[in-house]
Amino acid sequence: MRVFNFAAGPAALPLEVLERARDELVDWNHGGMSVMEISHRSKAFMDVAARAEADLRELLGVPSHYKVLFLQGGASAQFSFVPMNLTAQGANVDYIDTGHWSKKAIREAQRYCRVHIAGDSGAAYTSVPAQAELSFSKDAEYVHYTPNETIGGVEFPYVPRTGGAPLVADMSSNILSQQIDVTKFGLIYAGAQKNIGPAGLVVVIVREDLIGHARPGTPTVFDYRAVAAEGSMLNTPPTFAWYMAGLVFQWLKARGGLAAIAQANRLKAELLYAAIDGSGSFRNAVAQDARSRMNVTFGSTRPELDAEFLREAEGAGLKNLKGHKAAGGMLASIYNSMPIEGVAALVEFMREFERKHG
Numbered sequence: 001m002r003v004f005n006f007a008a009g010p011a012a013l014p015l016e017v018l019e020r021a022r023d024e025l026v027d028w029n030h031g032g033m034s035v036m037e038i039s040h041r042s043k044a045f046m047d048v049a050a051r052a053e054a055d056l057r058e059l060l061g062v063p064s065h066y067k068v069l070f071l072q073g074g075a076s077a078q079f080s081f082v083p084m085n086l087t088a089q090g091a092n093v094d095y096i097d098t099g100h101w102s103k104k105a106i107r108e109a110q111r112y113c114r115v116h117i118a119g120d121s122g123a124a125y126t127s128v129p130a131q132a133e134l135s136f137s138k139d140a141e142y143v144h145y146t147p148n149e150t151i152g153g154v155e156f157p158y159v160p161r162t163g164g165a166p167l168v169a170d171m172s173s174n175i176l177s178q179q180i181d182v183t184k185f186g187l188i189y190a191g192a193q194k195n196i197g198p199a200g201l202v203v204v205i206v207r208e209d210l211i212g213h214a215r216p217g218t219p220t221v222f223d224y225r226a227v228a229a230e231g232s233m234l235n236t237p238p239t240f241a242w243y244m245a246g247l248v249f250q251w252l253k254a255r256g257g258l259a260a261i262a263q264a265n266r267l268k269a270e271l272l273y274a275a276i277d278g279s280g281s282f283r284n285a286v287a288q289d290a291r292s293r294m295n296v297t298f299g300s301t302r303p304e305l306d307a308e309f310l311r312e313a314e315g316a317g318l319k320n321l322k323g324h325k326a327a328g329g330m331l332a333s334i335y336n337s338m339p340i341e342g343v344a345a346l347v348e349f350m351r352e353f354e355r356k357h358g
C-alpha cells in the first residue's frame, strides 16, 4: 500500500513513473535486459539520455547557448565545483545567506574564494532579503543564492538582479516546480532527489561562456567544459537515475508542463498554509511573501505535542513529517509528485488532531 510521503529528500516520486520503471525493470525496451545492465554508450541508452536532456530543455525553456550536464556527487559537490569552475584563485564572489543550505554553500566557497555576503535574512531565517537590501561587490565573479531553503521552508518570490555578475542558483528543492526564465541565470544546479528523480544525479545548466575556465587541479570529471564536450559521458554516468529522471520529465510533459504543475503546486501550498493559519494549534513562522511552495514548516503552538502529532500522523499513513534535526517541528515537503489528495489528507488530519488535543 502506498502512503503519502512528505519526506524532504530523497522524496516521493510519481506513482506512474515508479510503475512504469517496475514494468520495464527486467526487460527494458524488449532487449531482455534491464536499462541498468546496458552500456551507457549503447545506442539504446544514448537515446534515453538525449531524450531526457531534450525534454528537460523543453520543460525549462533552456536556450541553446546553455549546456545541460548530468553529473554525480550531489548538490553539495557543486558547492565546490561552482567556484572551482567559475573562478581563479583569490576571486571575489557574492553569496546571499537565507539558511541551512546557503550557509553550507558559503562555507565551501570560502575554501576557494573571498566570499562577501550580499544579503541575509537575519538569524531566524524566516524571510528573504528584498532586492533593495542586497548589496553586491563591484568585482564579484558571480552571485550565489538558494531560491528555496528546503529545511527552513523559505523561498524567494523573485529572482535577484545582480547588476551584471552571473547569478548562480541552487535549485535543488524547487527546480521544475514553476516556469523560470533561464536567461536570468548564469548557472543553475539541482540535486535530483526531490523534483527530478533518484539520488545520485545532479543537473547543472550553465551558460556556455562561463565554462572553460576551471582552476588547475579541478578533477577532470567535474570540469564543466570536459563534461560538456563528452555529453556528460566522460565516465560512466548514473544510468538508472538518468533514465528515471527522463521518465519524470515525460510525466511532467504529459501533465501539461510547468505552467500546469505550478498551478497545482500553488493550490497545494495555499491549502496547507490556510489550514495552519486558520488553526489555533499550529503555526508557521515564515514571512508571508517568503513561504515556500515546496517545503512547509509548522509546529504545534504547544511544542510538547509535536511528538504526538508525528506519531499519530505516521499511524494515519502520513509519513516523514518530522522537521530537520536542525529546525525541529514539522516539515511537509509537497514537491511536484505530491497529489492534492495528500495535502487534503494532511489538512484533515490536522483538524482532527486539533479537535482531539486542542
Ligand SMILES: Cc1ncc(COP(=O)(O)O)c(C=O)c1O
Pocket (backbone or CB within 6 Å): 009, 073, 074, 075, 076, 077, 101, 146, 148, 149, 150, 151, 170, 171, 172, 173, 191, 192
Ligand atoms: C537546497 C539544497 N541544496 C543542497 C542540498 C544537498 O544535496 P546533496 O545531498 O545532493 O548534496 C539539499 C538537500 O538535499 C538541498 O535541499
